[in-house]
Amino acid sequence: MQFEFNSSEPIYRQVAEQIEDAIASGGFEEGAQIPSTTEISKEFHINPATVLKGMNIAVSKQLIEKRRGLGMFVKQGSRQRIVEAKRDGFFDAFIVNLVREARNLNISEEELLDLVKRGYSQ
Amino acid sequence: MSMLEVNHVSKSYGSKSVIADVNLAFEENKIYGLLGRNGAGKSTLLNIITDRIFPSSGEVKIDSENVADNDSKLGLMYLMSEVDLYPNGAKLSQIVKDSELIYGGFNHKLADKMIAEFKIDMGQKFGKLSTGYNSIFKLILALCLPVKFVILDEPVLGLDANHRELFYTELLDSYADNPRTFILSTHLIEEVANIISDVIILDQGRIILNQPVEDVLAKTHSVVGQKNEVEEYTKGLNVVGHDDMGNIRANYVYGDLDDRRLPDTVQLSNFDLQKLFVFLTNQYEGSKRHEN
Amino acid sequence: MKTKQVIKYLFKKQLPLIGVVYLTLIALIIILPFLLSVISGTLSSFSIVDQLRGGSVSAVFGFYIFVISTLSYENFKFLIQNGVSRSTFFEAQLSVNGLLILIGNTFNLLYGYLFLSPITDNAPFNLFTRVYDTYFSNPFVNGVLNFVMSALMLVVGSLLGMVIGNFLTLFSKVAQRLILIIAPITGGVVLLFIFKAMIDYRFRMSWVVNFAKLVLGYQSSGAYNPFALIISLIIFGAILIAITRLLFARKQLKRD
Incomplete structure (x- = not known):
């Protein structure tokens, strides 16, 4: 995953956008697992609550879904x-x-x- | 819930006021950034919180119980600070043992991992450490001791870029494993801007900002365009700073914009914490009023 | 309360120093004079017994316990870093000093009674054996009283060290040095003045002398009464404990 962040837009929105872009470009394939909140938090030094908020936007847009105990996956048709x-x-x-x-x-x-x-x- | 409260704390040395009526509440499992310029009073405040020095007035409580002279509450905090309180002649491994004895626990697994990553020799004597390794050693203690409040005063002092990266990664990893409250006191804002969830700005011993980072950023607006149009648009708003480039002006507003109409030629965007911090702590002449 | 853990920490840290102290003692009262007599060619008149008789283990141990009691800022720094309260530090330091005194005092008396006395024809080896030893004729009672009195003297010595050390840590390093220089000088001048007054004007400080006699249990004939000194030491110790406690409660990190 190639995330790049700028400092003038809220980070949670950027997280959501980056996930969206990665799905659109095929970086994240449908049905595949995406990195966890902790992994993204550690990798890009972002507060996990912020990452989670971004993830939740992607969830509410029906792009990714949580599978209990397994993690986040890209939804079919996203x-x-x-x-x-x-x-x-x-x-x-x-x-x-x-x-x-x-x-x-x-x-x-x-x-x-x-x-x-x-x-x-x- | 463990809650750390600072109630009306003031501290003065002689007639010089260093901390002036500070009120703060640190909630469980959040990462706070305590920002301030050098000499703003950050270290003094943290020393008061951990009962290392006495406030002139006010009190510090954990779960409504005063921490002063209270082992069970003091033992919930670890303050890593620039001053060295460990004996210079002691071996690092001995300091770990003694700290473990007194705190009643130590995460050896994490410590071993950090020791390997940072390549620190635990057989060395504390007084012989370089500034960077001195910080690294104290950071290991801070992350591995069983406390609810990890307070880090200038944590990356003397660390090179690689070690800083490594430290922030370890911090977030350890936070994910074992959520607890962190207070990061620093003047290097850019590095922690995305890590902290709440920002507290201390200026000349006073709290001038204390809010979730997200709310703060939502209130930052840079207004860029022709000088006269920008001035017209920002009239009456809380302008905290500005930049000029020829006839183009950028006014930096902190606060809510009202429903005023934005001219097509004027561009609006947010600006970052670092910039806001500089404006607020430079006491920019345009504003003495800061929204909280 | 973390008193137990802090006791363990302080004890482990301060115990090895006893060994160092006794080794230094041996070096000072046996090895150094021996070497000197070898160098000066007076080896034939060198007597280990004389050397042992002259050196006081009690005094040296007293000095050790006094010194470690003055050094409390180092420990305070480490303990406050580790979230230990001042009152816990106070209790632990008292307990550790008590333990060290118990160990040192036992060693001193065993050494005195079992080793020194037999080889020096029962020459007195501490204050008790010098002036209180014949108050009771039962050697066992004397032994017990000697133990109590010596221990109490060490306790008072240790508390004095704590008072001085903790009083000094209230000040900055510069002020500490000034006090360490000025205090002995003023003290000396005052003493000189008093002596001068006593001699010049035949000024008899009868109450001072009487008070000293009372404290020491002085009796014009025979052995002094040991209980007078024991009770005096207990009262003095209690006052010093109260002062030490106050001083501990005022400890804080210094701005260096």
């Missing part, structure tokens, strides 16, 4: 759920900024669409 959630947020997260920046640079709608097409053709 990757699909992440993709769907990301699609839902795609407009706000990327398009709004893209259009704003294009306007600042005086790029017209047609020019922007051309650029998008060029991006796809690469």
Whole structure:
């Protein structure tokens, strides 16, 4: 697992995001066990309660589940759920900024669409 | 539940006040960060908590019982401090034996592991240790003695980067194995920022902040943009610091933002504990009022 | 209470010192004079018996117990680091000193009665054998009283050490040195002044002399009454214990 943390966003949210990213990228496969709270805590020097809070966010998003006595496992279908959630947020997260920046640079709608097409053709 | 309480503790030397009416409660199984600049009074406060020195007024209690001159309560704490209270001529292994005798227990398994990891020779005499190994030895005692409150005053003093990493790993491992209360007193905030769950900032003998780290971070806001727009937006807020770069200004706010409208050109994000600490303890002119 | 553990710790730490003390004693009263007589060529007049007669094991042991009693800050540091209260330290230190005195005193008297007396024609070897020995004619009663009196003297010596040592630890290192220099000088000057007054003006401090006589159980003829001194030592000891307790309760870590 390759976690990287920045210091200006709450750590528990970053833990949840990193787990999500690892599942989306295939780093954590569906049905596979992920590192325990203690392991993540020790490895990245994060308070275990904070790690647990991040894990619980991932649990509430139906991405991972706890198996009693065994640990945390990636849920079946979680990757699909992440993709769907990301699609839902795609407009706000990327398009709004893209259009704003294009306007600042005086790029017209047609020019922007051309650029998008060029991006796809690469 | 074991609860350590500091009630209205003050300490002055002559007319110089070192600790001024400090009130704190340390709850079971949490990791606290006691932060303060050099000379803020951290060590004095910890010495009072462990009955090494007397407060001028106030008291320290564990589970509602005063700790002063009380073996059963004092035996629940271990304070690892910069000052050396062990005999210089004693062998490390002998100090371990004597400490085990008095505390009534010692986690030899963990100690052996740490001894191997840090490569410390237990046949050495205490007075011959380098600063780094002096700290390491005392950290081993702190983690292996059977106490409910592990109090570490500048724990990584003289440790190199590798040993610091190793220490934080061991600390969290030992905490996971055997949850108990930790109080980490340090001025190296970045290193402990993610480890602690609650932050206490001591400045000139007074507590100026005492809250869960998460709540504190949620109240930090850096407001960046054109100078006039930033000033307009932050008017009336608790601005604790600022940075200027040409016409771009960053105002650092500590506290809740109200519903005021954020201009498109102004960017809002959080800032970290280290920055907040610097602003609060530098007594930045913009604010004397700190929310608690 | 952790009194038992602390007693064990202090006892283990201070017992080996007794051995060192007796070895030093042998070196001082036998080996050193022997070497000196070899060097100076007076070996023929060297007598071990004379040397033994002259050296007082009781005094040396008394000095040892006095010195270890003054050194309490080192132990305080270690014990407060380990969460031991001042009152437990006080009780444990008293118990350990008592134990050491029991051991040392037994050794001293056995040495005196079983070894020194036979080879020196029953020459007195301590205060009791010097002035109280004929108060009772029964040697067994005398032995017991000697044991009690010697032990009490050691107890008072040890308590004096504790009072001085603990009084000094209330001060910083610099102040301690100043006190150690100034106190003997002032004491000396005061004594000189008193002696001078006694001689110059034929000033007779009759109450001082009478008080000393009372404490020692002085009698104009025959042996002194040992009970007077024993009771005096008990009273003095009790006062010193109270002072020591107060001083222990005020101990704290110094700012160095």
